[in-house]
Every structure is written in structure tokens, then in C-alpha cells.
Amino acid sequence: MTSGKSVLLVEDNELNRDMMVRRLQRAGLQVIAAGNGQQALDIMHAQQPSIVLMDMNLPILDGWAASRRAKEDVLIRHIPIIALTAHATEAYRQYAFAAGCDDYATKPVDFPGLLIKIKKLTRA
Amino acid sequence: MSLRRQLTLSLVTILVLFAVNVGTHLWGSYARNESMIAYRKSVSAAQLSTEIEQLLNDQRQQVLILATLRDTTEDQLEAAELQQAEDAIFTITGKIQELEKLSDGITELNYERLWESSSHLLKRWLNFYRSYNNSTFDMDMNDPLLFLNASQNLKELEQQQAFLAGQRAEIIDYNISLTDRITIIAFFASIFLTASLGYYLVSYTNKSLKRLKKGTVQFGSGNLNYRIDDIDDTGELGDLADAFNEMSGKLRDAINDARKAKDDANEANEAKSIFLANVSHELRTPLNAIIGYSEMLHDELGDKKELDRPQFQQDLDIIINSGRQLLTLIDDILDLSKIETGKMSLHREMFNPTEILKQACEVLAPLLRSNNNVLQLGGLLDLPALNNDAAKFRQIFTNLLSNANKFTKDGYISVNARELPERPGWVEFAVRDTGIGMTSEQLSRVFDAFVQADSSISANYGGTGLGLAICRDFSALMGGSIAVESAVGVGSTFTVLLPFDPTLALADA
Numbered sequence: 001m002t003s004g005k006s007v008l009l010v011e012d013n014e015l016n017r018d019m020m021v022r023r024l025q026r027a028g029l030q031v032i033a034a035g036n037g038q039q040a041l042d043i044m045h046a047q048q049p050s051i052v053l054m055d056m057n058l059p060i061l062d063g064w065a066a067s068r069r070a071k072e073d074v075l076i077r078h079i080p081i082i083a084l085t086a087h088a089t090e091a092y093r094q095y096a097f098a099a100g101c102d103d104y105a106t107k108p109v110d111f112p113g114l115l116i117k118i119k120k121l122t123r124a
Numbered sequence: 125m126s127l128r129r130q131l132t133l134s135l136v137t138i139l140v141l142f143a144v145n146v147g148t149h150l151w152g153s154y155a156r157n158e159s160m161i162a163y164r165k166s167v168s169a170a171q172l173s174t175e176i177e178q179l180l181n182d183q184r185q186q187v188l189i190l191a192t193l194r195d196t197t198e199d200q201l202e203a204a205e206l207q208q209a210e211d212a213i214f215t216i217t218g219k220i221q222e223l224e225k226l227s228d229g230i231t232e233l234n235y236e237r238l239w240e241s242s243s244h245l246l247k248r249w250l251n252f253y254r255s256y257n258n259s260t261f262d263m264d265m266n267d268p269l270l271f272l273n274a275s276q277n278l279k280e281l282e283q284q285q286a287f288l289a290g291q292r293a294e295i296i297d298y299n300i301s302l303t304d305r306i307t308i309i310a311f312f313a314s315i316f317l318t319a320s321l322g323y324y325l326v327s328y329t330n331k332s333l334k335r336l337k338k339g340t341v342q343f344g345s346g347n348l349n350y351r352i353d354d355i356d357d358t359g360e361l362g363d364l365a366d367a368f369n370e371m372s373g374k375l376r377d378a379i380n381d382a383r384k385a386k387d388d389a390n391e392a393n394e395a396k397s398i399f400l401a402n403v404s405h406e407l408r409t410p411l412n413a414i415i416g417y418s419e420m421l422h423d424e425l426g427d428k429k430e431l432d433r434p435q436f437q438q439d440l441d442i443i444i445n446s447g448r449q450l451l452t453l454i455d456d457i458l459d460l461s462k463i464e465t466g467k468m469s470l471h472r473e474m475f476n477p478t479e480i481l482k483q484a485c486e487v488l489a490p491l492l493r494s495n496n497n498v499l500q501l502g503g504l505l506d507l508p509a510l511n512n513d514a515a516k517f518r519q520i521f522t523n524l525l526s527n528a529n530k531f532t533k534d535g536y537i538s539v540n541a542r543e544l545p546e547r548p549g550w551v552e553f554a555v556r557d558t559g560i561g562m563t564s565e566q567l568s569r570v571f572d573a574f575v576q577a578d579s580s581i582s583a584n585y586g587g588t589g590l591g592l593a594i595c596r597d598f599s600a601l602m603g604g605s606i607a608v609e610s611a612v613g614v615g616s617t618f619t620v621l622l623p624f625d626p627t628l629a630l631a632d633a
Contacts, residue, residue: 013409015413015442015446016412016413016416019413019416019417019420019442020416022420023416023419023420023423026420026423026424086404086405086406086408086409086412087401087404087405088404088405088408089401089404091401106408107408107409107411107412108408108411108412108414108415108416109412109415109416111416111419
């Protein structure tokens with residue numbers, strides 16, 4: 001159902017990255033992985049993924065800053081970003097939207113729910 | 125000067141003026157009275173002198189007539205006539221003696237002269253009457269010398285008395301005008317003083333009350349730093365101003381205390397919220413792996429293709445490790461919460477620190493091998509037994525050693541201990557590694573709960589960010605302290621200083 005779409009997964013924790021990559025691939029998505037915000041921006045420019053799943057606590061350039069820069073950049077601002085974080089409070093939800101994220105999901109991830117969000121944002 | 129003293133002084137002055145008035149009046153009355161008596165005496169004396177003069181004149185006329193009659197007609201006096209004449213002489217003598225009572229001081233001399241001359245005259249006249257009927261009567265009564273002499277003296281006395289009367293009248297006038305002047309001056313002075321005292325009191329009180337009012341308005345509007353300091357009175361109003369100032373000072377302190385208590389409460393509340401948010405975040409991280417891997421494995425079991433057993437086992441290990449990590453995290457959170465609410469108790473017992481350090485190293489051995497680190501122990505043989513909390517001691521060094529191993533690869537970790545010669549009963553433990561080290565900014569926050577050098581640390585190295593906070597709090601509970609030195613790329617050294625007995629720290633403090 002979501003085949004042909006490419007997902008950029010930005011996650012610095014190896015275990016979680018490995019797990020998410022495998023699950024997204026099982027769901028039929030093409031997955032590109034990045035370990036920090038700067039790498040994510042580079043990949044967004046080079047490969048133009050259909051959507052980005054962005055962890056927020058990242059080394060080098062964190063998820064909020066990376067999202068803000070992506071949304072200020074005309075070349076990549078059209079790529080939807082879903083914030084993915086273990087910060088579950090309302091305040092962090094607001095931070096994510098303030099940084100320009102298009103949607104927000106908390107860890108532990110509700111995987112079916114996440115797939116619905118991806119579908120919604122990549123349909124257009 | 126205090127208001128009370130000013131009032132007292134003014135009232136005393138008014139009373140003194142009043143007393144001056146009364147005194148002047150009394151003295152004036154007395155003086156007038158005295159002068160009046162003297163004046164009346166003088167006037168009476170003058171009247172009496174006139175009367176005596178008249179009597180003397182009459183008597184001379186009678187003597188002269190009788191003498192002429194005797195010479196010409198051999199006239200004889202009857203007994204009654206003689207008696208009447210003698211009585212007249214004695215009356216004159218009595219009157220002259222009366223005059224003596226009215227003469228004093230400067231008129232006494234005049235009186236004596238009069239008395240002398242009149243005595244001669246009257247005696248002669250008495251002789252004249254008594255020898256009138258004698259056949260051998262031979263007296264020349266025409267000689268006026270004695271009479272004139274007495275008359276002259278009488279006149280002089282009379283003049284003197286009149287002069288005195290005039291003088292005394294003058295004194296009376298003078299006394300009256302003087303006492304009037306003094307009374308009027310004192311009266312106006314006391315009226316003026318009373319009026320100005322009243323005016324001063326009203327304006328002074330008004331001014332002071334206005335300043336007090338201004339102060340209370342300032343205090344009321346919240347300016348508690350305002351001071352009523354322009355009341356130049358050391359008495360009641362000054363005391364009142366001081367009391368107001370003290371009240372505002374206490375109010376300010378109370379408000380500051382309340383504000384501080386509120387700030388502290390807010391801060392504590394804020395800290396609690398942050399703590400809860402952090403706990404939630406930390407619990408979700410291992411739970412993400414547990415749930416994610418479990419769901420994935422569940423899905424893979426449903427696949428038609430053959431199961432990759434080694435991969436499956438590796439994924440299960442991840443779930444198990446994450447579960448254990450979650451358990452450690454929960455234990456750490458409970459410990460920290462116990463410490464922060466003051467419920468963490470200290471179980472003192474005699475233990476051998478060397479033994480516990482060795483056990484901790486043994487438990488760590490597999491992890492050391494996986495990071496290819498070499499452990500060195502030093503100075504542990506000569507350590508004394510400690511009378512402190514053995515379980516907390518074990519946890520401090522388990523945490524420090526596991527941290528050292530976590531951030532060091534292919535390096536060295538050393539544990540050294542020594543007794544402090546300068547502080548008997550104190551032992552210093554140092555855990556040194558040759559790992560990644562920390563910047564000074566990271567060092568400053570390294571003992572704060574949920575803080576790791578940066579967010580990637582927990583991702584790449586694991587851990588809850590609670591281990592060092594617990595080490596710090598446990599060291600303090602045991603009466604000691606913990607410190608750290610570090611350099612990026614060189615490694616870190618954590619130094620724990622512990623007393624033989626926690627009470628030693630109290631004694632040292």
C-alpha cells in the first residue's frame with residue numbers, strides 16, 4: 001500500500017534504528033537511515049525522500065534545529081517531517097510543531113498508527 | 125529636645141511668670157500698705173501739729189490777758205479756773221506726747237527740739253497759773269522768746285511731716301506704676317508664651333503627623349524600603365516613627381520570606397515536573413526497544429519464510445537487556461527519590477572496603493573484556509575497615525567502574541585508595557580511566573540527575589543519567605564527598621573521600 005515511497009529515518013540509537021529500519025522495510029517502504037540532524041539534511045537534499053521520521057535528541061544537530069532548517073530551505077521544505085520522540089509531554093509536542101514538523105509521534109511507537117500518518121502525509 | 129521636655133519647660137516658664145505676677149502683686153500691696161501707713165502718720169502728725177499750734181496760740185493769748193489783768197486789777201483765779209487752766213496745759217502736753225508716737229526717723233530730732241522748747245514754755249505757763257494768786261507774784265509774761273521758739277520748732281516739725289507725706293505719696297505712686305508695669309509685662313509675656321507654645325505644638329505635631337502619614341502611605345503602597353527619618357524628636361513622636369520603621373522592616377522581611385518560600389515552592393514544583401518529564405522520557409526509551417522488537421518478532425513469527433534463529437535470539441537478547449536496563453532505571457529513580465525526600469537511611473556496619481571493591485571488579489569483568497579494558501588495583505592492601513554503609517559503598521563503586529568502562533575502549537581503568545595522613549580516619553578512593561573524557565561545561569553538570577554529557581551519550585553508551593547523582597548523594601549521606609577531574613580525549617578521574625564513620629564528618633565540620 002505504501003510501496004515505492006522512500007522514508008528517511010533519523011535516529012542515533014543503533015538498536016532503535018535497526019528495529020525501525022526492519023519494521024519499515026517489512027511494511028514495504030524504502031528506508032534510508034541517518035544518525036544525526038546534519039546527515040539528515042544532506043540526505044534530504046541528495047535523495048529527496050518522500051517523508052522524514054525525525055528523532056529529536058540527536059548529536060551534532062538536533063531534530064528541532066534540523067526541522068527548522070529543512071522548513072526554511074526551499075529545496076526540501078516540501079518533504080513532510082514526523083517528529084519521533086520519547087518526550088511525551090504537551091510542551092514537547094508544541095516544540096515539535098513550532099520547529100515546523102508536520103506531525104508528531106511518541107516512543108514507544110504505535111507502529112500501525114505511524115504507518116497511517118506516513119500514508120496521510122505522502123498521499124498528496 | 126523631646127516633645128515632653130519642651131512642653132515641661134514651657135509650662136514651667138509660664139508658671140514662673142505667673143508666680144512673678146502674684147509675687148509682684150503681693151510685694152506691691154505690702155509696699156503700698158507700708159507707705160500708706162507712713163503717709164497717714166505724716167498727715168495725722170501734720171494735723172496734730174496744726175491743732176497744737178492753735179492750742180499754744182490760744183493759751184498764750186489767755187496768759188497774756190491774765191497777766192495784764194493781774195498787773196492792773198489784782199485779779200485772782202478761782203480754784204475751778206485754775207484747774208481748767210492746768211487741764212488745758214496738760215492737754216497740750218498730752219497732744220505733744222501724742223505727736224511723739226507719730227514721729228520717727230528723720231522727724232525725731234525735730235520732735236525732740238519741740239519737746240524741749242515746749243516743755244519750758246508749758247512749765248512757765250503752769251508756774252504762772254499756780255503762782256497767779258500769790259501776793260508775791262511777779263512774772264513778766266511779755267517775753268515772747270520761749271513761745272516763738274516752741275512755735276518755730278512746731279512749724280519745722282510740721283513742715284518736715286508735710287515733706288515726708290509728699291515724699292511717701294510719691295513712693296506710693298511709684299510703687300503702683302512699677303507693680304502695674306511688671307504685672308502687665310509678665311501678663312503679656314505669659315500670654316505670648318502660651319500662644320506661641322500652642323502654635324508651636326500644633327504646627328510641630330501637624331508636621332510630624334504629616335511625615336508619619338506620608339510614611340504609612342508609602343508603606344501602604346508597598347514601598348517598605350521607605351524610612352521616616354525626618355522627625356527631629358527623640359521623644360514620643362520619634363519613638364512612634366521608630367516603631368513604624370521597625371514595623372515596615374519586619375513587614376519587608378516577612379514579605380521577602382513569604383516570597384522566597386513561594387519561589388522555593390515554585391522552584392521545587394518546577395523541579396518535580398522536570399523530574400517527572402525526565403522519568404517519563406527515560407522509561408520510554410528502553411520500552412521503545414522492548415515493544416518495538418517484540419512486535420517485530422511477533423510479526424516475523426507469522427511470516428511464511430523460514431525463521432533466522434540466530435537473528436531471532438539476538439533480538440530477544442536486546443529485549444531482555446532493555447528490560448534489565450528498565451529495572452535498573454526504576455531502582456535508580458526510587459533511590460534518588462528516597463534520597464530527595466530524606467527517606468534514604470544509612471545502615472552502618474563494619475566492612476572491609478578492599479573486599480567490596482574486589483567483588484565489584486569481578487562483577488564488571490565480562491563488560492571490561494567486551495570493551496577490551498585493563499583494570500589495575502592499587503593501595504588496597506593496607507586499608508582499614510570502615511564503620512559505614514557497605515551497600516551504598518558497593519553501589520558507588522559499581523556505578524563509577526561501570527561508567528569508566530562504558531566510556532573507555534581499549535584502555536586502562538585503575539582503582540587506587542589511600543588513607544589521608546593529614547586527616548586521620550579518612551580514606552580517599554580514586555577511579556581513573558583513559559576514556560573519552562569531558563569538557564569543562566559537561567563537568568559542571570555531571571552530577572545532576574538525568575544529565576549526560578550530551579543526548580548522544582545515552583544513545584551510544586546507555587545509562588540513565590542517574591548513576592553519578594546517586595554516587596554524589598550516597599557519598600554525602602556517608603559523610604564524605606565526590607569530585608571529578610577530566611580532559612577530553614585523556615580520561616576522567618572520580619575521587620571519593622569517605623570517613624571511617626559518618627559521625628567523624630560531623631565532628632570535623
